[in-house]
Amino acid sequence: MQDLTTLTINVKDPWKDPANGWDVLDGRTITDNRTLEADVIIVGTGAGGGVSAEILSQRGLKVILVEAGKLKSSDDFKLDEGAAYRDLYQEGALRATKDAGMTVLQGRTVGGTTVVNWTSCFRTPHETLQYWHDEFGVQGLSRAQMDPWFQQMETRLKVEKWAMPPNANNDVMKRGCDNKGWHSALIPRNVSGCWNIGYCGMGCPTNAKQSMLVTTIPGALDHGSTLIHSAQADTLIIEGDSVTGVRVRPLNDDKVPTGATVTLKAKTVIAAGGGIQSPALLMRSEAPDPNGLVGKRTFLHPTSFAFGIYDKEIAPYYGAPQSVYSDEFTFKHGVDGPAGYKMEMMPMHPGLSGALMGGFGERARDEIERLPNLAASIAMIRDGFHDDNQGGTVELRDNGEPLLDYPVNEYLLDGTKRAHLTMLEMQFAAGAKEVRPSHADAGYYKSWKAARDGVAQLDYAPVITGLGSAHVMGGLTMGADESRCTVNSDGSYKHLNGLYVIDGSVFPTSIGANPQLSIYGLSARNASALADKLKA
Amino acid sequence: MDQGINRRGFLKLSAAGSAVLATGSGLALLTGCSSNDGPATGYKHFRQQDVDLLTPLVGAVLGSALSDAGATAEDGMKAFDDLLDGGMPGTRGALFQVLDLMQLGAARWYITGSWASFADQSDDELQQTLANWSASERSLSRMAFKGLTQPIYMAWYVKPTGARTTGYPGPPQKIVA
Numbered sequence: 001m002q003d004l005t006t007l008t009i010n011v012k013d014p015w016k017d018p019a020n021g022w023d024v025l026d027g028r029t030i031t032d033n034r035t036l037e038a039d040v041i042i043v044g045t046g047a048g049g050g051v052s053a054e055i056l057s058q059r060g061l062k063v064i065l066v067e068a069g070k071l072k073s074s075d076d077f078k079l080d081e082g083a084a085y086r087d088l089y090q091e092g093a094l095r096a097t098k099d100a101g102m103t104v105l106q107g108r109t110v111g112g113t114t115v116v117n118w119t120s121c122f123r124t125p126h127e128t129l130q131y132w133h134d135e136f137g138v139q140g141l142s143r144a145q146m147d148p149w150f151q152q153m154e155t156r157l158k159v160e161k162w163a164m165p166p167n168a169n170n171d172v173m174k175r176g177c178d179n180k181g182w183h184s185a186l187i188p189r190n191v192s193g194c195w196n197i198g199y200c201g202m203g204c205p206t207n208a209k210q211s212m213l214v215t216t217i218p219g220a221l222d223h224g225s226t227l228i229h230s231a232q233a234d235t236l237i238i239e240g241d242s243v244t245g246v247r248v249r250p251l252n253d254d255k256v257p258t259g260a261t262v263t264l265k266a267k268t269v270i271a272a273g274g275g276i277q278s279p280a281l282l283m284r285s286e287a288p289d290p291n292g293l294v295g296k297r298t299f300l301h302p303t304s305f306a307f308g309i310y311d312k313e314i315a316p317y318y319g320a321p322q323s324v325y326s327d328e329f330t331f332k333h334g335v336d337g338p339a340g341y342k343m344e345m346m347p348m349h350p351g352l353s354g355a356l357m358g359g360f361g362e363r364a365r366d367e368i369e370r371l372p373n374l375a376a377s378i379a380m381i382r383d384g385f386h387d388d389n390q391g392g393t394v395e396l397r398d399n400g401e402p403l404l405d406y407p408v409n410e411y412l413l414d415g416t417k418r419a420h421l422t423m424l425e426m427q428f429a430a431g432a433k434e435v436r437p438s439h440a441d442a443g444y445y446k447s448w449k450a451a452r453d454g455v456a457q458l459d460y461a462p463v464i465t466g467l468g469s470a471h472v473m474g475g476l477t478m479g480a481d482e483s484r485c486t487v488n489s490d491g492s493y494k495h496l497n498g499l500y501v502i503d504g505s506v507f508p509t510s511i512g513a514n515p516q517l518s519i520y521g522l523s524a525r526n527a528s529a530l531a532d533k534l535k536a
Numbered sequence: 537m538d539q540g541i542n543r544r545g546f547l548k549l550s551a552a553g554s555a556v557l558a559t560g561s562g563l564a565l566l567t568g569c570s571s572n573d574g575p576a577t578g579y580k581h582f583r584q585q586d587v588d589l590l591t592p593l594v595g596a597v598l599g600s601a602l603s604d605a606g607a608t609a610e611d612g613m614k615a616f617d618d619l620l621d622g623g624m625p626g627t628r629g630a631l632f633q634v635l636d637l638m639q640l641g642a643a644r645w646y647i648t649g650s651w652a653s654f655a656d657q658s659d660d661e662l663q664q665t666l667a668n669w670s671a672s673e674r675s676l677s678r679m680a681f682k683g684l685t686q687p688i689y690m691a692w693y694v695k696p697t698g699a700r701t702t703g704y705p706g707p708p709q710k711i712v713a
Contacts, residue, residue: 007708079707082694085622092622094687100679103686197708205710255624317704350699354689358682360666361599368601368693372703401626440670440682463678 001372002315004197009205014218015073022221024071027230027250027258035263036226038064039534041246042270043233043281045069046112047519048503049272050212051153052527053220059531063225064264065217066248068232068277069109073213077203081351084202088116090276097392097406102302103355103468104276104404109203110229111213112274114516117470118200118321118347119189119209121159122513123150124521127335131385136508137480139489146521153520157190157210164196167319170345172308172375174324176430177343182328187344189320190516198318198347231262234400236269236285242497243269268534270491270500272523275299275472278505279394280402282476288495293486295394297477298404299510300469301380304416305346305356306423307367308375308432309444316374321347322514329379329422330512336386339415341379342513343423348376358440358466367436367444377427379419384474384509386411391510394475404472408462416467417460424451438466471504471515478506491526502526581620581628586635587613590684592654596662597688604701612692619691634680647672647680 014020039061042049049065057063072087085093090106097104107113124146132138153159166174166186177184190210200209207214221227230251237245246269248262271278279295287294326343333340348371356376357367384391392406420437425448427435434444435451439458445451476493478501479485486494487506493499504519511518576584594616595602595609602612620628637643641651649668650657657665669681692698700706 001705003705004708005706008711009708010711010713012713075712078710080694080696081699082618082691085619085690085694087622089622091624091627092619093690094619094623094627096683099675100683199707205708254621350702350704351690351694353702354693355686358685358689360597360670360685361663364597364689365600368702370703397626397629399626401624403626461673461678463675463682 001313002318004318007197009195011074011206013073013075014207014214015071016075020218020221022218023226024221025226025228026071027228028252030231030250030260030262031258033261033263035265036064037265038062038226039266040268040270041066041264041266042272043246044112044272044274044277044503045110045212045217045227046107046272046274046503047114047212047516048274048523049270050111050114050216050220051520051523052270052272052502053225054216054223055524055527056531057220057223057225059535061531061534063220064266065220065225065227066231066233066246066264067110067227067229068251069107069229071110071229072203074203074205074207077205079199079202079205081202081349084116085351088203097404098395099407099462101408101462101467102300102406104300104472105468105470106274106276106472110227111211111217114211115203115213116201117514117516119191120322120325120344120514121154121157121188121190121517123147124518125331125512127331128509128512131335132479132508136477136485138478138508139480141489141522146525149521149525150517153517153524154188157215157520158192159188159190159517161186161188162320162323164320166323167198168312168314169316169319169347169375170322170324172314172427172430173326173343173345173377176426177326177328179429180426182326182426184324184326187323187325189323194320196320198321200321201347201349228262232257233273233281234284236281236287236499237263238285238287238496243499245269268498268500268530270502271476271505272503274503275475275505276394276402276404278501278503279475280396283394283396284400287493287499289486290495291483293477293484295475297384297391297508298394298406298475299384299391299473299507300406301471301510302383302408302412302416302467303378303380303469304419304423304465304467305438306377306420306427306435307357308377308427308430308435309370310373310375310432313372314375315372316348316376317371321345329419330382339381339383339411339418340512341381341415341419343377343379343426346376346378348374356438356466356468375427375432377423379423380469380471381412381415381419382510382512383412391474408465408467413460413465416465417455420455421452424448424455440464440466471510473504473507473510473515476501476505477508479508490529500526500530579614579617582613582617585639586632589635589638589654590616592657592662593684594688596654596659596666597685598692601692601698601701605697607697612688615691615695615698616688619687619694631683634683638680646674647677
């Protein structure tokens with residue numbers, strides 16, 4: 001039996017080195033009103049904000065980074081699932097769409113989702129970029145034009161195909177696809193000296209993961225940037241038709257405002273809070289939005305699951321969480337036909353496993369007790385490529401917190417049913433003894449035939465069809481078409497001077513792959529162009 | 537299709553269900569089951585009425601997940617309270633709205649299929665209630681079932697005592713110099 005509990009991890013935390021000289025303000029300690037000025041204010045420190053901060057500060061611009069989440073670094077990453085959800089995830093990992101149809105895992109900490117993602121790096125598919133050009137008038141982002149930017153970020157973040165053998169969980173994907181004659185390949189990961197232990201989702205305890213926390217944010221701080229964490233960007237300061245700063249509310253340890261206001265002044269503000277947060281900032285600020293588009297077309301990759309039970313130990317909680325994928329069905333029906341889906345595996349720690357398996361009482365107990373022999377496959381639907389699919393809409397609660405309304409419609413349910421069948425077939429081909437799709441009414445099927453017959457009887461309806469997503473995209477659509485887009489292809493907001501959006505919220509559709517490298521590449525491109533403009 | 541069943545179903549919905557939905561939160565406020573009483577003793581977020589309402593349900597949902605760890609329903613309820621720490625005020629507010637609604641017998645009937653308070657149901661009755669509730673085709677019932685059971689599971693199994701009962705050996709040890 002695999003058991004890593006005697007392994008000890010003792011690594012240096014770069015954030016705890018006083019010699020680094022970094023200018024870091026902790027919002028929890030700010031109780032007085034104050035004003036700070038910079039050339040550029042960046043709201044959010046994830047993939048978009050981190051990359052932008054490093055590039056702009058390297059060009060000699062004074063940057064202030066604002067982050068609502070806390071600063072947590074490797075000394076704090078104790079491989080504790082509960083502490084990770086509480087400290088590193090939006091809404092303590094309790095975020096879900098408005099009707100509870102999909103759970104949403106999204107980061108909320110210095111470094112954003114890059115601190116908790118599973119390190120899979122894919123260049124934006126050509127088909128996706130072409131669709132943006134054709135349907136939204138996105139300019140200058142063909143795959144040939146983007147490849148140098150992807151290359152630049154792959155070098156910066158040490159992205160390489162995983163060279164060690166996949167863990168038993170990911171080997172299921174390889175074996176199943178090989179036996180079916182389906183495509184599979186190794187996943188490129190942004191890691192350096194990875195210990196292959198499997199805790200990417202709880203904050204990398206060894207600093208092997210090349211998240212923004214250990215790469216671009218330190219890079220920006222080395223070049224004179226200031227980081228304010230535990231501080232919520234409340235509203236943009238808008239004067240006439242220009243943004244001139246950001247009103248920030250420092251938060252105490254319980255995420256409650258301390259009562260102070262930090263006023264940040266700059267001629268350039270970058271919204272980089274990611275999907276959901278960036279549109280919400282503009283909505284709270286009542287930013288001009290003549291066509292009512294802000295927050296619309298917010299996309300997830302609606303992701304279904306299949307749980308397989310094997311004779312031999314899988315230990316799905318240990319080892320690099322994602323190392324094998326399959327694109328067999330991603331573009332099977334073209335870019336804009338019936339839903340396509342990318343297949344991967346997911347790590348299964350007990351808390352997330354219990355939440356996703358669902359059920360109640362003894363049947364649920366029997367299921368989770370088989371965790372050591374369980375493999376979990378996922379299928380991520382590409383959403384937003386079909387006229388029926390406008391994705392979700394960001395709303396504001398009475399207190400200004402965002403909420404995502406994302407109807408699970410027939411298009412997604414049809415895609416989920418097909419994805420379930422594919423995953424069931426794949427896992428039986430890999431040697432599973434029993435497999436269950438993520439549907440509240442489904443039990444474990446003991447053969448592919450029984451599974452096919454069983455799925456045919458299931459009622460594919462919202463909420464009882466188990467869906468989640470760890471990828472939030474869109475809400476501030478990029479493109480030339482004014483009737484559908486709010487942001488230009490260079491990241492500038494169409495209706496305010498000085499405001500840029502550099503994060504995943506500008507994507508006109510979902511990506512069709514784990515989005516981090518898409519955000520890195522586009523952010524590098526647009527932040528570099530912005531630096532050219534500001535230094536001209 | 538049997539029109540009679542459809543009609544009966546419709547009458548049931550309009551007579552009790554939609555009335556509860558339309559006025560439930562308001563009724564909850566009138567009956568004193570509102571959200572301003574502060575957390576119960578020993579809890580950071582759940583109010584006393586939530587603890588009274590939910591603890592038996594937590595025990596039934598988790599079942600032997602608790603006893604196998606030598607734990608009680610109250611331990612499961614406290615774990616749920618800990619999980620809420622990470623939520624935002626709006627996240628908790630939405631949960632409290634559902635719980636306020638479920639203080640009412642009519643709402644419990646509409647959502648779970650049973651009028652009786654969870655505390656007044658035997659273990660077998662609670663399992664039957666959960667079976668009926670999880671099979672309900674009402675979207676509010678489905679939302680409430682998932683919205684309550686999913687965090688109950690996450691809350692318990694992120695605890696090392698709960699996690700170890702799944703066969704997961706546990707994480708490596710982090711040493712901070």
